[in-house]
Amino acid sequence: MSRTSARSRLVLEESKLKELQKIAFSRTAPLREIQRAKILIMYSQNKSISGIEKEANGSRPTIYKCIDKALAMGADAGLRDKFHRPKSPVITEEAKAWVVNLACTKPKEYGYAAELWSRKQLAMHARTYGPKEGYSCLAHAAKATIQRILEQHPIRPDKIAYYLERRDPEFESKMQNVLMVYKDVNLTNETLSKGEFPDIITVSVDEKPGVQAIANIAPDILPDPNKNSRLMRDYEYKRLGTVSILASLDLNSGHIIGQVHDRHRSKEFISLLKELDAYYPVNNTIRIILDNHSAHISKETMEYLATKPNRFIYVHTPKHGSWLNLVEILFGKMTRTFLKHIRVQTKMELKKRILLGIKEMNDVPVIFRWNKFDPEITY
Numbered sequence: 001m002s003r004t005s006a007r008s009r010l011v012l013e014e015s016k017l018k019e020l021q022k023i024a025f026s027r028t029a030p031l032r033e034i035q036r037a038k039i040l041i042m043y044s045q046n047k048s049i050s051g052i053e054k055e056a057n058g059s060r061p062t063i064y065k066c067i068d069k070a071l072a073m074g075a076d077a078g079l080r081d082k083f084h085r086p087k088s089p090v091i092t093e094e095a096k097a098w099v100v101n102l103a104c105t106k107p108k109e110y111g112y113a114a115e116l117w118s119r120k121q122l123a124m125h126a127r128t129y130g131p132k133e134g135y136s137c138l139a140h141a142a143k144a145t146i147q148r149i150l151e152q153h154p155i156r157p158d159k160i161a162y163y164l165e166r167r168d169p170e171f172e173s174k175m176q177n178v179l180m181v182y183k184d185v186n187l188t189n190e191t192l193s194k195g196e197f198p199d200i201i202t203v204s205v206d207e208k209p210g211v212q213a214i215a216n217i218a219p220d221i222l223p224d225p226n227k228n229s230r231l232m233r234d235y236e237y238k239r240l241g242t243v244s245i246l247a248s249l250d251l252n253s254g255h256i257i258g259q260v261h262d263r264h265r266s267k268e269f270i271s272l273l274k275e276l277d278a279y280y281p282v283n284n285t286i287r288i289i290l291d292n293h294s295a296h297i298s299k300e301t302m303e304y305l306a307t308k309p310n311r312f313i314y315v316h317t318p319k320h321g322s323w324l325n326l327v328e329i330l331f332g333k334m335t336r337t338f339l340k341h342i343r344v345q346t347k348m349e350l351k352k353r354i355l356l357g358i359k360e361m362n363d364v365p366v367i368f369r370w371n372k373f374d375p376e377i378t379y
Contacts, residue, residue, distance in 0.1 A: 008071055010044045016075050017041070023079070036066045036079045043067050095135040096149050099126055103150060103157040117157040119143045119150075168319035178289060178324050181315050182370035185251045189367065192252060200313075201280055202287045203257075204249040204327035204368075205272070207264050208334070213240035213350040216343050233343075241347050245334070245354060246272045248288075249327045254365030256330065258358040260351040266300040269293075273301075277308060287313040291322045326368045333361075 012020070023029050023037040035056055042052045052063055070078030103122060107114045114121065123143045130138030150156070168174065185202045192198060214237050221232035244264040248257040257275055261268045276286055290296050296314075305312055317324045338357035344350040 005043075005049050005067075007067060009046065010040060010067065010070055010075075012040070012044045012075060017044070020075060032081075033079050035062075039063055039066050040070050040075055040078050043070075091137050091141070091145065091149070092135070095130065095137050096152070098130065098133060098135055099138070099141075099146060099149050100153055100155060102126070103155045116160070119146050119158070122146045122157070164320050166318075166320065168321070171318040171321060174316060174318040175321060175324060178315060178317055179370065179373060181287065181289060182251075182326070183373055186369055189252055189369075197281055197284055198252055200285045200287050202251045202289065203276065204251060204325050204330075205288050205290045206247065206322065206325050206327045206331070207269075207293070208245040208247070208331045209264055210242045211245060211339065211350070211354070212242050213344050213347045214238070214342070215240055215345055220343070233341075237343070240344070240350075243347060243350060243354070244268070245331070247327055247330060247358070248272060248276055249330050249368060251326060251368060254367040256358050256362055256365075258355065260354050262347070264293075264295060266295045266298040269295040270301055270304045273304060273312070277311060285313060286311060287315060289315045289317065289325055289327075291317050291325060292319055326370060329368055 020037045020041050023033055024041060026034060029037075035058055038056045039052055039058065039062075042055060047055075049060060049063060052058075053060060056063065066078050069082070099122070102125065103117055107117055107121060110125065112121065120143050123141050123146045126135075126138045126141045126146065130136075130141065181202060188198050188200075216234060217236045217238060218234035221228065223230055241262075243260050243262060246259045246261065246264065246268060250256070257272070257279060259268065259272055259275070261271075276288075280286055295301065322328065334354075334357065338353065338360070342350070342353065344353065
């Protein structure tokens, strides 16, 4: 019979025991942590060292070391290795700073063709020029050495994250104007009866250019329970051109007025304005939220608006702020639904199916709302 260990008993709180059990049965945790978690759980249950050795498949020195660390510094310490450094680091802090500074530049500044640094190229440059800069410790720097240095900060010179610069000096004020319109629409909608038009009708207008008309080269193979579970499509296709969708989204009723054209010019935008004018009651004002596209403020468009005094009101989104326009959500919905994987034989068929998709949306209208008005939120 195995004797009980002379060491003190390990007492685990309920939360800590659950945490260790989660690690012990994890499929992603490091193997050494899984093994040590099992050791601590079994030891806390008064199992003998011999029993733990068999079940955890570990040596006695490993088990003793794990238990002693847990008894001295807690269960978390028992899971991990003590920090140890058998010898002084070869790479000095000054050399590391030089490598980090190098990673914060572009390779082309040093005569290389690449736009971004790779770990291999950084290591090669460090080995070549580091000693010349007074960092002889970098003479044998390998790719893994550079990786460890960069992970400490962390720096990822081989990756790109995109941002959108605010080029409109009036961005904040224009954004607030658009949000105030959305707030006004929400308040108005609370008092409207079904089918009733407010005095000021608010619509969100934009265009979705570049919708591709794509034709199949070979016919689709429909799903068959005995052969294939999904629609089968040949990889090759034929491009037939592109079309632009012009859409107006009524923020009061959810009604969509859409047009599909080969191009997007002032002529096509005026055509949409005329359809808006014909659809809504004559005595109502139409407030349009739109971006700064040239077709919206062209000479031809201004001449048409002059023939309709007091009919239209423009509310411009900031430059590079078209994401504030709710009609973009509508275009996203189109992309996820009837435009997804669409194949046609002619551009005319694509136009007809887009208009059919808009009609289907109008059969079940959805009122799009902007709900985030917190002044503390950074947009």
